[in-house]
Every structure is written in structure tokens, then in C-alpha cells.
Amino acid sequence: MGKTAESVWGNCLSFIEDNITPQAYKTWFSPIKAVKLSDAALSIQVPSKFFYEWLEEHYVKILKVALTKELGETAKLVYVIKMENTYGNKQPFTERIPSEKPSNVGNQQVDVPVKHKDPELKNPFVIPGIRNVKIESQLNPRYNFESFLEGDSNRLARSAGLAVSNKPGGTSFNPLLVFGGVGLGKTHLAHAIGVQIKEHYPERTVLYISAEKFTQQYIESVKKNNRNDFIHFYQLIDVLIVDDIQLLSGKAGTQDVFFHIFNHLHQNGKQVILTSDKAPVDMQDIEQRLLSRFKWGLSAELQQPDFETRISIIKNKLFRDGVEMPEEIIEFLANNIKTNIRELEGAIISLIAHSSFNKREITLDLAKKIVDNYVKNTKREVSIDYIQKVVSDYFQMDVDTLQSKTRKRHIVQARQLAMFFAKKLTKASLASIGSQIGSRDHATVLHACKTVDNLASTDKQFRKFVEDLDKKLTM
Template sequence: MSVTAQSVWNNCLEFIKDNIQPQAYKTWFEPISAVKLTDNALSIQVPSKFFYEWLEEHYVKILKVSLTKELGETAKLVYIIKMENTYGNKQPFTEKIPSSNRGALKSQDVDVPLNNKSPELRNPFVIPGIRNVKIESQLNPNYSFENFLEGDSNRLARSAGLAVAAKPGGTSFNPLLIFGGVGLGKTHLAHAIGVDIKDKYPEKTVLYISAEKFTQQYIDAVKKNNRNDFIHFYQIIDVLIIDDVQFLSGKTGTQDVFFHIFNHLHQNGKQVVLTSDKAPVDMQDIEQRLLSRFKWGLSAELQNPDFETRVSILKNKLYRDGVEMPEDIIEYVAKNIKTNVRELEGAIISLIAQSSFNKKEITIDLARIIVEKFVKNTKREVSIDYIQKVVSDYFQMDIDTLQSKTRKRHIVQARQLAMFFAKKFTKASLASIGSQIGKRDHATVLHACKTVDNLSSTDKQFRKYVEDITKKLSV
């Protein structure tokens, strides 16, 4: 029987498969293909330089044993790396780098992308100086479906989450976008999906990450000229969970790279779960091509919990903490705190703490004091539209005038104040604030904020404007 590259590699794989974890085999060896066998040298093709470096770093011994078993002590291994440039140019771009010798096993001619010359390991989660083969999921096991109580306000999102966890990548809920206001359980549900998948499918690579951290990793990758390695790392994930995806707003480079990662995962049947504080239709400064992909699957909203759900949440919290509380007090708290789960649980924790520290019995009177303080100290989120209305009314002008192109000093100052307060009281990006206040760019908003700061410290009348409007917005 003739010996071919494929037959040699198949025998090597059989040996490797018996000696490493199934998940590691699937991640690092299944994507490799045998190319040719010449002069006792087996050429294998790997997806990227990241792959080649990971194999050399972590699997060189088992590769050496398996190959020498097949081809003898003079066996050589040649890596061929041809990672397609997915950003327009379909032709692979390569250069030669010197060979490295590892005893009888040698890595010779390695084709690598021209823009990837750094020898560092590319897992963005690897802490420098610590060897970490396994990709940690970053999941919090305390967030589970068991302690995510179902109600009318979250039934669709929770049911979709359970369906995704049962069959990741195999439902029409891909991506699953969970959206809703602050403190309604988006992060909890996202973790619960990941935790459940890890329990059911331990071989799957699940990764939870915030959009903010994803952005920072991408910036670091660009600085180190490791963009392709960054992309490849995310392309090997089976279930990618990105929290607060609205954070990508206005970040065109990060959106572009996420677009390509998303496409690869989706096309290969991998699951994507996203959370956002707003529905796709309300997301500003997110590219249309990305928004269209968010709508491919299911967008499920988490709403403010109704009274019955709020009571159930409080009882569950008390049960988990081993605390007993009279029914009428639980109902009082549930009736008076309606905004979100986080505030609800925060109030009950404050009530328990006050009772313990001051050695007071938990009564309706104590509950009333705590709830009043809690509600009073909870700032409601102010919208940009509301800020424009307050500023316009204060200066006795209409909103159209505030947003106009006129350069009249008092109108310019009113517009700058609106931008200043929008930055202070909302979570919107500078670009989003500018687009909503007269279709200005982010640089104009930044300039407006600096101008307001400067005038507040040098102009007594202007400082009064700031103080008056602050009071109106803080009521």
C-alpha cells in the first residue's frame, strides 16, 4: 500500500486523539489538513500563524512522537499557513521565515501573513507569564436559569435562552439578542445560557465577554499588528456571548472586525448571544450591515417585572440568603419599587442590613424609611430629548431653534449646554449626542463640553445657567 500525506497524517491523528482531551483535539487538530509528503517531510496546512505558534508551544512533543512513529527518526514537519485576507483581497499574502529545529521534528518553511511578525501567543485572555492552554469561559456559575425567575416580563427571552442552551447554533434564534433597561437581568440571562451550554456540552468552547473588553482587545491587537490572530481566536469559539453590544456604537474599526467574526461563526453553525440596552432599531451609530445581522435571529425584550414577578424575585432572594421576612413587608417593597430587579434586590439587602446592624425588628415602618431613601437616591435616566426640552424652555426658545445652524451667541451657548448635560446625564456616545442635537459630529460635542467647563469657572452668569438647569434635571 502506498504511503500518502493523508494516510500518514490520519495515523498521527489517531495517536493524538487517544492522548489529548476531545475538546483540544477538535479545536487544534480537526482544522489541519495534510498537503504533501516529500523526502520524509510531511507538510500540513494550518489556518493561521496563531495556530502554528500554539501547536509549537503546546503540542510539539506529541507531534514529534506521532510523526517519528510513522516516518522514523528523520521525520520532518512543515507548516503551511495560508490565512485568507477576508477584507477584500482574496489572494493569500505570504512571506518565508527561518526554520526552527526541535530535535528530529522540524518546522521548516512556514508561510505567514506579512502583517503578523510578532512571536507572542495570541489568546487575548492569556495573562503574560502564565501558560494557559484552556480557553476560560469567563462565565459566572452563580447566574443560572434556576435563579432567573420567569414572569410575563421575561418569558420570551428566558424561553429562547433555554432553547439556545439546549441546541446551540441549531435553532432559528441565532443570533439571540436580549435587550432591555438597566438591572432587568440581561447579563444574568446571558451567563445562564453559557453556564447551561457548558453543562450540557462540555466539549464546546463557550466565551462570555463585554463589548468594552472586546474593543480593548481589538485595539491592543491593532497596536501589536496581530489583527488576523485576534480574528482567528474568536473564529474558533463555539458559543460567543457579547454583553452590552451597544458599546460598539461609533467604533467603526471594532464593528468591522466583529462583522467578519460574526459572519464566520454564523456560517459555521456557531451560536452568538448578544445583550443590549436597546432594540436594534434604536441603536445609533451601528453600521446597517451589522444591525441587519442582529435581526437575523430573535430580538427578545426584558421588560420591567410585574407585581407578582417582583414578589417572587424577593422571596427567591430571601430564600437563597436564608432570611425570613413577613409577607406584608415583601409586598410593600414589591409595590413601591417597580423599576428593575437590581433596585428591588438592593432595597431588600438594605432592609436586612439596617435590621441587623441596628438590632431592629423588620417592620413596615422600617421598610417605609428604607424604600423612601432608596427611591429618592435612585436617579432616573434622563433622555436627550428631555434635556433639549428643559434647556429650550429655560432660554425661552423652541427645540428647532436650539438645533439650528445659527451662530448667534445665546443660541450657541444653549446648544452647548444641551450637549454638556446630555454627556453628563446619559450613557450616549459623543457621536450619538451630536447626531440628536442638530446633527453635529462628536468633535463638536467634545468642544461644547470643554467650553461649558471653561465658562462655568470664568463667567458668573453662565455658572448660574449651569446650576439652574442642573436643578431642573435633577428633580
């Protein structure tokens, strides 16, 4: 039997897996698919240009060794970039012969300088009447990469952030959109990128702003009839960081002005970094032309941290505060506050404060009281795994059956109900829900939610399913 793309890539992966860390393998090699083999050229599909660039920069030597072992000295590697339905990516693939000096094939950045920097331009961050063209970055230096600990839940977003901060405007992930639930570190990461860019490139103009403040400034500029000054000011920025971009939802005028600013910055090789609590595909009332631009670069999700990452976060916080805490209490906190890093850090601060103010030792009992307050005061978010288990038990099937490809009506309905409750009760994106419930895409999840809504309003028995499951999941 001759060699196939899958068999050649499978052998390469076995060799690579033996020579790099499991986390690196999981992040950078598991998502790759072998596409075709033609003579000594192996085509592999990568999720984005970001992956291609990262592989070229960090793993080109090992790829060369693995491929040469399989296909001989004339081996070639062709990267096929999985295209999204957007207009920004112009090249469907990039071909490389692995060498020890990677080149930026297919990633030509032209840095066009902004002309006519007018010193009379009004800076919306300055009190009216005071002339000052110096732009303060509005960054918080406490939010840096050192305190943004790496884990499986944030590795892609953190790596992308580091790459952007080393080469702002010079990578294919422009814009970089970081999205995820409340308290998972989006704002921290956005500031960390800005802080590191200022360290590496002090002459660059970096500006952090919330979408809400951007909207207020725009409204003010319209009132005062200086909309053009407002646009020109933002066109002078080298690195623009906009937090909570989903808040532009429904604001047509602000979206229009942001569209023009974004286009100017992007065309001039300037870097745009955005954060959102939703993936682009889930954003409501944002114009299609903006959404398509958000997808030009990389959308990286921050997920809930796993147990090991939560332990690291607690230990890092205690170390920075110069506090010691018994291991059993650290584990208790990590086991009981799972959904939100902000809550986890808040619980630690409360525990230290109670201990020092009341001159009491930090004990497990005290930790339980603090955690009880946090869990009572915050609605517990159920996990997608838990939802799948509850739905499977209710319909007397196992989770594997629920996730299977079968089209049997009762199994399809159970799967659709799991997707419906995952969207309702978690902050996960549609794409994330789909990938966890049987490797479906976001469109399948959207269809499932609409189907459940329709059936619940027309079918009494189905409505009972929804009500029963709702009680079980929200008790």
C-alpha cells in the same frame, strides 16, 4: 356562510385556550394571525422562525387535534413567517402537516468544523508570555436559570435562552439578542445560557465578554500588530456571548473586526448571544450590515417585571439568603420599587443588613426608610400608561381617543406628544412605545419625535404644550 381563515382559527384558538395555561396562550398563541384558507390548508402568520419551532416542539399535538376538528383528517397547517427587511431569512414560509413527530423543515443547520486549530494562536485572556490555549469561559455560575425567575415580562427571552442552551447553533434564533433597560436581567440571562451550555456540552468552548473589553483587546491587538491572531482566536469559539453590544457604537474598526468574526461563527453553525440596552432599530452609529445581522435571529425584549414577578423575586432572594420577612413588607417593597430588579434586590440586602447590624427587627417603618433612600437616589421612571393618562388629561380627552386611528389634528398632536415623552422619559424601545400607544410601529414613533422637535422650535403654542407636560411628568 362558508368557513374563513379567521373563523377556523378562532375556533381552534377557543379549543386551545381551554386546554393550556393562560400565560402560555398569551405568549404563544395571541400573536398569531390567520392569513388564508385554501381547501383544508390553513395559513397562519407567526412572528419568527422561533415561534414556528416552539409551536412544533411543544404544541403540535393540540394543533393537530384542533385543526382536525375544524377541517377534517386532511387538514394542513402552513406557517407564514413575518419577514423583517433583512437578508438572513431565506424562506418566506414553511409548510407542515401537524404530526406527533415534528421535523426541522426549513431549518437546515450545517455544522462545518473549524480547520487548522493552531496551538500557537494568542489568547487575549492570557498574560503575555504564558502559553495557554485553554479558554476560560469567564462565566459566573451564580447567574443561572434557576435564579432567573419567569414572568410575563421575560417569558419570550427566557424561553429562547433555554432553547439556545439546549441546542446551541442548532436553532433559527442565531444570533439571540436580548435587550431591555438597566437592571432587568440581561447579563444574568446571558450568563445563564452560557452556564447551561457548559453543563450540557462541556467540550464546547463558551466565552462571555463585554463589548468594552472586546474593544480594548482589539485596540491592543492593533498596537501589537497581531490583529489576525485576535480574529483567529475568536473564530475558535463555539458559543460567543457579547454583553452591551451597543457600546460598539461609533467604533468603526471594532465593528469591522466583529463583523468578520460574526460571519465566520454564523456560517460554521456556532452560536452568538448578544445583549443590548436598545433594540436594533434604536441603535445609533452601528453599521447597517451589522444591524441587519443582529436581526437574523431573534430579538427578545426584557420588560419591567409585573407585581407578581416582583413578589416572586423577593421571596426567592429571601429563601436563598435564609431570611424570613412578613408578607406586608414583601408587598410594600414590590409596590414601591417597580422599575429595576437590581434595585429591588439591593433594597432587600440593605434591609437585612440594617436589621442584623443594628439588631433590630425587620419592620414596615425600617422598610419605608430603606425604600425612601432608594427612590430618592434613583430617578423614578414613569410608565408609558402614566404618560398617556397625563397627556390625555391635559388635552381633555380619554386614553382611548388618544390611541384611536383618527387623523384629527389635535388628537394626532396629543398622540405624538405621548410618544415623544415616552421616548424621552422611559427606556422602552421605539417598537414597544408604538405598540403601547395605539398599536403603531417604530417608524411612526420616530416620525412623532421629529415632528414634536420641529413644532416646538417653530410654534409658540406647541412649545407651551411641551413645557407644561414636561413639568407635569417630571415633578
